[in-house]
Amino acid sequence: MLRSVFPKAHHKYFSLPLLGPITDGFDDWLAASGFTHGSRKLAINLLPIVDRKLRRHGVDEVAKLNHTVLDDCCKALKRKYPYRAGTIHTLERYLVANGLIVDGCQGAARQLPSLSGEYADHLREVRGFAASTVSSHRRATECFLRHLEKAGTAVGRVTPGNIESYIASAGKRLGRASLQHEIAALRGFLRFLSMDDRAPAELERRIDTPRLYRLEQLPRALPWETVRSLLQSIDRTSPMGLRDYAIFLLIATYGLRASEVVAISLEDILWRQGILRIHQRKTSSPLELPLTNEVLAALVKHLKRTPPPASYRRIFLRMRAPIGILKPTAVTEAFQALVRRSGLSIPYQGPHCLRHSYAVCLLKSGTPLKTIGDILGHRTAESTSMYLRLATGDLREVALAVPGRDKQKGGQC
DSSP states (O other): OHHHHOTTTHHHHHTOTTTHHHHHHHHHHHHHTTOOHHHHHHHHHHHHHHHHHHHHTTOOSGGGOOHHHHHHHHHHHHTTOTTTTTHHHHHHHHHHHTTSSOOHHHHHHHHSOTHHHHHHHHHHHTSOOOHHHHHHHHHHHHHHHHHHHHHTOOGGGOOHHHHHHHHHHHHTTSOHHHHHHHHHHHHHHHHHHHTTTSSOTTGGGGOOOOOOOTTOSOOOOOOHHHHHHHHHTSOTTSHHHHHHHHHHHHHHHHOOOHHHHHTOBGGGEETTTTEEEEEOTTTOOEEEEEOOHHHHHHHHHHHHHSOOOTTOOBSOBOSSSSOOBOOHHHHHHHHHHHHHHHTOOOOOOSTHHHHHHHHHHHHHTTOOHHHHHHHHTOSSHHHHGGGGGGOHHHHHHTOOOOTTHHHHTTTOO
């Protein structure tokens, strides 16, 4: 494949002392990932410079490459090639995808004590936690272990002072709700260590957690006219605009979560029956919804303009190279960019407000609470009842008069 990019000079890249053996495979991966001919040419052109830089760092074979060396090389090249140094991160993704170096998260976990991995196995096999929960707890555990390592404290000698200093530092970067989750993970880890006396017993009971009050905040809902204006502001002349319109239309029409939208595959759309299947990540229960004409048209236009490659079954993919599955965080970023371009006054930073707006719209139209809960995938009516607090107009109708107020104010409320 490299010969198609450099018909005459390909031998120059094949002969690189360090990166020569992987150059052709790297170019094949760039092409398969959706990089244009010009982008591939720019990336390969930088490889001789990268090769020299890496060899100066003492790397004489690809097997010795790691994320730290590549990151240092990228920082050094940014001074002279500020717009091309990102090629090193692209090369890093290629090396990870082909198993030539370990993933960054896995590499960090290997450098930490094996306790985090052991704890993750315990959560998965004994406690039966979901993969996302295990990942969250493991991340919090590794942050705590790094904190102890910097303090020069062994796990077996952890004191309440070490825990307090860690929570104080975590509180600077986390809100109350996030800090509560972090402390819950830390408590579980300390409890796990104390089971076989690898840490002092009952340390977890000495940790105070931020106090959160149930229903202390109202659901983040927008007026339905604002939702319509936001959808209409999307530029549907471009492939990315068609994709984003389909995504946000699905969220606004069915009240879906971002994680549920990005997980929709071709098999989930039953075109003839007019049914959309949703795999709810939060409740792990299937949900079938009727396809509206507007949603159906948006999906068809998106798929006709940007059909997924044969190796992918997801409906929504990355539009920029490297091509891959879309993450929920990408939906949040697309929502924030859309709000900026629309010029609308929307104070919320995530697409979840569209889900809340849909629920309130159903409530105001007289839809029974049980039906709203079924559509949103709630397990209990208690989860759905929080939207009642936003129906202020209906609440005013059932308000009781204040005793004695009518006499003092002459009957006026």
